[in-house]
């Protein structure tokens with residue numbers, strides 16, 4: 862064990878940055894290479910799990926939580942907002958993902974005593 866010790870918080874920051882970059886790359890490559898985009902999503906999830914961080918809410922909308930395919934609204938997914946939730950239909954596996962919207966989270970934070 863001769864690896865230099867990186868503080869946990871720093872590790873998480875680096876991981877989050879990497880995850881963001883992976884999703885950017887997934888978006889850039891989607892039209893050319895869908896399989897590559899899916900691999901980036903898988904990689905981002907692996908990184909998140911390794912350092913035990915959550916994938917940011919805005920990025921969670923970008924992939925299907927059932928089949929983990931990268932989703933491009935209008936191409937292989939449809940995004941609808943209903944009752945404060947974002948409902949994403951995945952055309953790859955024909956399942957739905959519900960995600961609470963940022964608006965609702967803000968409201969909850971606002972209502973905190």
Ligand SMILES: [Zn+2]
Pocket residue numbers: 925926927928929930951952953954955956
């Ligand atoms: Zn799916």
